[in-house]
Amino acid sequence: MTAVSAAAALPASALAQGIEKKKVTIAVGGKNLFYYLPLTIAEQLGYFKEEGLDVEIVDFAGGSAALRAVVGGSADVVSGAYEHTINLQSKGQMFTAFALQGRAPQIVLAVSTKTMPDYKGLADLKGKKIGVTAPGSSTNMMANFVLAKGGLKPTDVSFIGVGAGKGAISAVQSGQVDAIANLDPVISMLDAQGLLKIVSDTRTLKDTEAVFGGPMPAGCLYAPSAFLQGNPNTAQALATAMVRALKWLQQAGPSDIVKTVPESFLLGDRALYLAAWTKVREAISPDGLIPEAGARTALRTLQAFDKELAGKQIDLSKTYTNEFVRKALARVK
Known part of the structure; x- marks a missing residue:
């Protein structure tokens, strides 16, 4: 045993x-x-x-x-x-x-309506700055996976660690990042301010299944x-x-x-x-x-x-x- x-x-x-x-x-x-x-x-x-x-x-x-x-x-x-x-x-x-x-996972990838008001699709993120809780974290991994679906490699963007609280909110408000992969309550607070366009959402079981093709x-x-x-x-x-x-x-x-x-x-x-x-x-x-x-x-x-x-x-x-x-x-x- x-x-x-x-x-x-x-x-x-x-x-x-x-x-x-x-x-x-x-x-x-x-x-x-x-x-x-x-x-x-x-x-x-x-x-x-x-x-x-x-x-x-x-x-x-x-x-x-x-x-x-x-x-x-x-x-x-x-x-x-x-x-x-x-x-x-x-x-x-x-x-x-x-x-x-x-x-x-509860992770949401969203683009900034401030710096990317004309966002059309994932290809638009090439060369852009994406805020994650910390490089190498699950937020970074989720962003990598979604970007891969759009034909982008992790090296096609710049990942910036913004944390999971007020620092993350500030990074979007100030235009420091063009997109963000983060979680609630951060995402809901930014969304309520009209600062985000949600690209990929894994807060529900149904949405998670749609993004990952199975339970995650x-x-x-x-x-x-x-x-x-x-x-x-x-x-x-x-x-x-x-x-x-x-x-x-x-x-x-x-x-x-x-x-x-x-x-x-x-x-x-x-x-x-x-x-x-x-x-x-x-x-x-x-x-x-x-x-x-x-x-x-x-x-x-x-x-x-x-x-x-x-x-x-x-x-x-x-x-x-x-x-x-x-x-x-x-x-x-």
């Missing part, structure tokens, strides 16, 4: 007593985004503490920066895009996703495979806290959300924040399980624009596990 299987077989009381690493640092890229809302809920409602953990969440400008923190050893776990586990395996680094937060797993908790093998009870506690947060979100009303998230997440506009929430609500995973078909979609998407990855053999079964979440679902009703 593997370490992962052994953890899944243990009763909850044994897990609480046998947590190998009580202090865990989670790196995230853009914590205020709805993409990471389950993480914030687990933190704000004390679910990590109740599972016996002392969790510190460190926020970075984008997912690629959060990943570097774990690779560099300053964080234990990433809350970020699932597809990073595939990219990492192609470079010989084994990381495993173990709790899904989002079943749709999004935000998740992932960590070095060695961390999960060495700390199965810790991983179980993390997964259980996330499942509790996902279950809470299935029942929560808009006012519950606003009362629970930090005031700064609202970006100064409570009504717009809540309107944005209604657009992305179905993108939140109801159960934390990573679908096998979703892993295949992610690999196919990456191979569409990354020629290096196109020739690599990837073992998708090593990029994720549902064992911790299944154990949590048996306990959390």
Whole structure:
């Protein structure tokens, strides 16, 4: 029996007593985004503490920066895009996703009505500046994929890191970028100001299917495979806290959300924040399980624009596990 299987077989009381690493640092890229809302809920409602953990969440400008923190050893776990586990395996680094937060990426690619009022199609983006949360992040990957559909290579545009909050809004308002790949609430706020023409949208399951041709797993908790093998009870506690947060979100009303998230997440506009929430609500995973078909979609998407990855053999079964979440679902009703 593997370490992962052994953890899944243990009763909850044994897990609480046998947590190998009580202090865990989670790196995230853009914590205020709805993409990471389950993480914030687990933190704000004390679910990590109740599972016996002392969790510190460190926020970075984008997912690629959060990943570097774990690779560099300053964080234990990433809350970020699932597809990073595939990219990492192609470079010989084994990381495993173990709790899904989002079943749709929620990323929107939109052009600026300020700098590109006459936009007609993707070919118009050649030579333009596109704002992403951080270069190499999932926003960058999504933009690459959509551009490839229009016959453009990643090198045909300039990607600029603008973060996932007020900096991203300012970049569009000031005309610093010609297009942006970002998420809510940032996109809804810019759209409400008439500053965007939406090109590609993955905030709903239907739109995600249209863009990627299948289910696309999004935000998740992932960590070095060695961390999960060495700390199965810790991983179980993390997964259980996330499942509790996902279950809470299935029942929560808009006012519950606003009362629970930090005031700064609202970006100064409570009504717009809540309107944005209604657009992305179905993108939140109801159960934390990573679908096998979703892993295949992610690999196919990456191979569409990354020629290096196109020739690599990837073992998708090593990029994720549902064992911790299944154990949590048996306990959390």
